[in-house]
Amino acid sequence: MTDFAATKTRFHLPDGVIYLDGNSLGPLPKDAPARMDRVMRDEWGELLITGWNKAGWMAQPARVGDRIARLIGAEPGSVVMGDTLSIKVYQALASALDLAVTDRKVILSDSGNFPSDLYMAEGLIRSLDRGYELRVVTPEDIEANITDDIAVTLITEVDYRTGRLHDMNRLTAKAHAHGVVTVWDLAHTAGATQVELAACQADFAVGCTYKYLNGGPGAPAFIYVAPRHADRVRPALSGWLGHDAPFAFEQSYRPGAGIERMRVGTPPVLALAALESALDVWDETDMATIRARSQQLTALFIEQVERRCPMLELATPRDPRERGSQVSFRFENGYAAMQALIARGVIGDFRAPDIMRFGFTPLYIDDQDVIRAAEILQDVMDNKLWDHPDYMTRQAVT
Amino acid sequence: MTDFAATKTRFHLPDGVIYLDGNSLGPLPKDAPARMDRVMRDEWGELLITGWNKAGWMAQPARVGDRIARLIGAEPGSVVMGDTLSIKVYQALASALDLAVTDRKVILSDSGNFPSDLYMAEGLIRSLDRGYELRVVTPEDIEANITDDIAVTLITEVDYRTGRLHDMNRLTAKAHAHGVVTVWDLAHTAGATQVELAACQADFAVGCTYKYLNGGPGAPAFIYVAPRHADRVRPALSGWLGHDAPFAFEQSYRPGAGIERMRVGTPPVLALAALESALDVWDETDMATIRARSQQLTALFIEQVERRCPMLELATPRDPRERGSQVSFRFENGYAAMQALIARGVIGDFRAPDIMRFGFTPLYIDDQDVIRAAEILQDVMDNKLWDHPDYMTRQAVT
Numbered sequence: 001m002t003d004f005a006a007t008k009t010r011f012h013l014p015d016g017v018i019y020l021d022g023n024s025l026g027p028l029p030k031d032a033p034a035r036m037d038r039v040m041r042d043e044w045g046e047l048l049i050t051g052w053n054k055a056g057w058m059a060q061p062a063r064v065g066d067r068i069a070r071l072i073g074a075e076p077g078s079v080v081m082g083d084t085l086s087i088k089v090y091q092a093l094a095s096a097l098d099l100a101v102t103d104r105k106v107i108l109s110d111s112g113n114f115p116s117d118l119y120m121a122e123g124l125i126r127s128l129d130r131g132y133e134l135r136v137v138t139p140e141d142i143e144a145n146i147t148d149d150i151a152v153t154l155i156t157e158v159d160y161r162t163g164r165l166h167d168m169n170r171l172t173a174k175a176h177a178h179g180v181v182t183v184w185d186l187a188h189t190a191g192a193t194q195v196e197l198a199a200c201q202a203d204f205a206v207g208c209t210y211k212y213l214n215g216g217p218g219a220p221a222f223i224y225v226a227p228r229h230a231d232r233v234r235p236a237l238s239g240w241l242g243h244d245a246p247f248a249f250e251q252s253y254r255p256g257a258g259i260e261r262m263r264v265g266t267p268p269v270l271a272l273a274a275l276e277s278a279l280d281v282w283d284e285t286d287m288a289t290i291r292a293r294s295q296q297l298t299a300l301f302i303e304q305v306e307r308r309c310p311m312l313e314l315a316t317p318r319d320p321r322e323r324g325s326q327v328s329f330r331f332e333n334g335y336a337a338m339q340a341l342i343a344r345g346v347i348g349d350f351r352a353p354d355i356m357r358f359g360f361t362p363l364y365i366d367d368q369d370v371i372r373a374a375e376i377l378q379d380v381m382d383n384k385l386w387d388h389p390d391y392m393t394r395q396a397v398t
Numbered sequence: 399m400t401d402f403a404a405t406k407t408r409f410h411l412p413d414g415v416i417y418l419d420g421n422s423l424g425p426l427p428k429d430a431p432a433r434m435d436r437v438m439r440d441e442w443g444e445l446l447i448t449g450w451n452k453a454g455w456m457a458q459p460a461r462v463g464d465r466i467a468r469l470i471g472a473e474p475g476s477v478v479m480g481d482t483l484s485i486k487v488y489q490a491l492a493s494a495l496d497l498a499v500t501d502r503k504v505i506l507s508d509s510g511n512f513p514s515d516l517y518m519a520e521g522l523i524r525s526l527d528r529g530y531e532l533r534v535v536t537p538e539d540i541e542a543n544i545t546d547d548i549a550v551t552l553i554t555e556v557d558y559r560t561g562r563l564h565d566m567n568r569l570t571a572k573a574h575a576h577g578v579v580t581v582w583d584l585a586h587t588a589g590a591t592q593v594e595l596a597a598c599q600a601d602f603a604v605g606c607t608y609k610y611l612n613g614g615p616g617a618p619a620f621i622y623v624a625p626r627h628a629d630r631v632r633p634a635l636s637g638w639l640g641h642d643a644p645f646a647f648e649q650s651y652r653p654g655a656g657i658e659r660m661r662v663g664t665p666p667v668l669a670l671a672a673l674e675s676a677l678d679v680w681d682e683t684d685m686a687t688i689r690a691r692s693q694q695l696t697a698l699f700i701e702q703v704e705r706r707c708p709m710l711e712l713a714t715p716r717d718p719r720e721r722g723s724q725v726s727f728r729f730e731n732g733y734a735a736m737q738a739l740i741a742r743g744v745i746g747d748f749r750a751p752d753i754m755r756f757g758f759t760p761l762y763i764d765d766q767d768v769i770r771a772a773e774i775l776q777d778v779m780d781n782k783l784w785d786h787p788d789y790m791t792r793q794a795v796t
Contacts, residue, residue: 266606
């Protein structure tokens, strides 16, 4: 059991705000500023260069990786932190292609994948210049397209627009039956749904930590390599901290043991400090509990909104087993409606062309928040509050 | 003129410490914890997702890049922040190879380059699999080896062990005369020596911000692309924030305008906040002043140590025009001697096999510090204080 009333008090949530955008950027853990201050003053300030050893900065990427491993069903020692998710996608895909059947040239993805994953794949394919093809099908068609000509699948488990959840177990099993190597993007999975990387024998996985894990804006990414592969993969991004002996300053690269070789440059110590505060809250729960509660919250929101706002079209699967921890509705004036909502304290976000997106995070969202958000959404819709010039001009948001 | 007594007060320097390792990790700017606290509480905490626009997070990599551009003689709008230096080396080298004469296959570097640069080049060469060769010569031989068969030079301006400084003007001019594209690593240049990227027509440059710039452990890196190339380069690491319209979520990559295409993933907002505090101190000076003062400090240290410690062999060029902002001495028991020094409050560092390395940073090191450090070093050497079991076991340090 998790005391969600207690976890809610661990976050700073501005007065009058119902924050349904934790699927984009999680809120500030209340302990994070004090921890950051300690790391800055007591570690950086006092220890200076000796912090790499004395404060354990050098081991931080693996130590934090292990805390995340527990949340994604990964083996201890199989996850390491660093860089951004886009870089980790590149690293995982390059390594996966190295392990793939030699004469296969197709990287299979779907149109529900986050665009940056597709962009990074494009860049890698162009660099490699070996005739690789990025084949992008609809999410519904992905399973049928896992065939004997596929080298690697590059799939985001939860669709960032609709919240549709792929069946990682089934897709991974089918991929392996066809000799396909799998790369899973867990951006909307980590801290949102229950995934068991080890049990389903996933090959590679990557994810970010600023969404459901609440690590802060631009928090570092993670990469998972199945232990059966970890000593075989050849890093494309072969940086010194992935070297077997970084401080020997040898002239040639020798990959470090296991997941350590997926490290690249100097670790982002300050950013990892903020993330560690966020992970302290995660220590109080487990993903089975989170998943069950998330399904309740999303079901409640769907039920409330469909009853109150018949003009909104549900874009998220109705079956709770088939969705992540977000709910999306289509509405042609969705951008303006979301601005009207935000002005009234309900923060979700918008994804082109017409998706209003709401994230549900059991650590700090409760039934009352869900019902109140639906009431305010009803007010916006019933009274066409979105039809206001202030809400029409689009700005960039993530 | 710069008031160096005033800039010294802007840093936290622990009592009893003379910090001569700012070439590895700069000290904490006193204002940085408060700024970080504001960014965490007032921006992340209060603005949440809207911070990307309202707090200017999205524009931060270019805004901070411009502040660094001034310190390296680069054009406004030619520098952008993100990732680690190793990633930026990969990105610059991949783009440089794209611009290079097609049938040339040699990447020229030298043995004084930081190993991670060589490792990243190795990884890229292996991925590309197009017959590229990494040719590593001695620093003394680099100029003679810039010939018509070289595609790209990948050179660190200041040798991380000896402090030897390459003549960027002369080498770049020779490279261009032979149709060679240049990639400069400014890790020990930015904030240390006076470099004029625009004036010497450098093609690409990369650097880190945790050394002389004092951005904090794991602070983000920067990349420079000459404006004449910036709209032509094709990014190998084609992430969404380098896309021309990141928030259109198109399925295919289109590079953004100019240097923006060198962005990859979500920017490290918290780490950049710490760096911005450090750059506030840099606003009070200019690199010509810093360079002149640095040459005085290093000359004083060489004079003091050579007079006091005849058993130490100078590894750094005696001519101030040929060295960066560090001084290195060779000593066969250098590791133990450095530990003995650190135990007595003089923090430098050691690089295998026998280099004792000292960085000099005018912003917070003065003549008194230099003389006192030399006195303590003399005590360590005269009394063989290094010959102590506590100082013999090596630990990893950066």
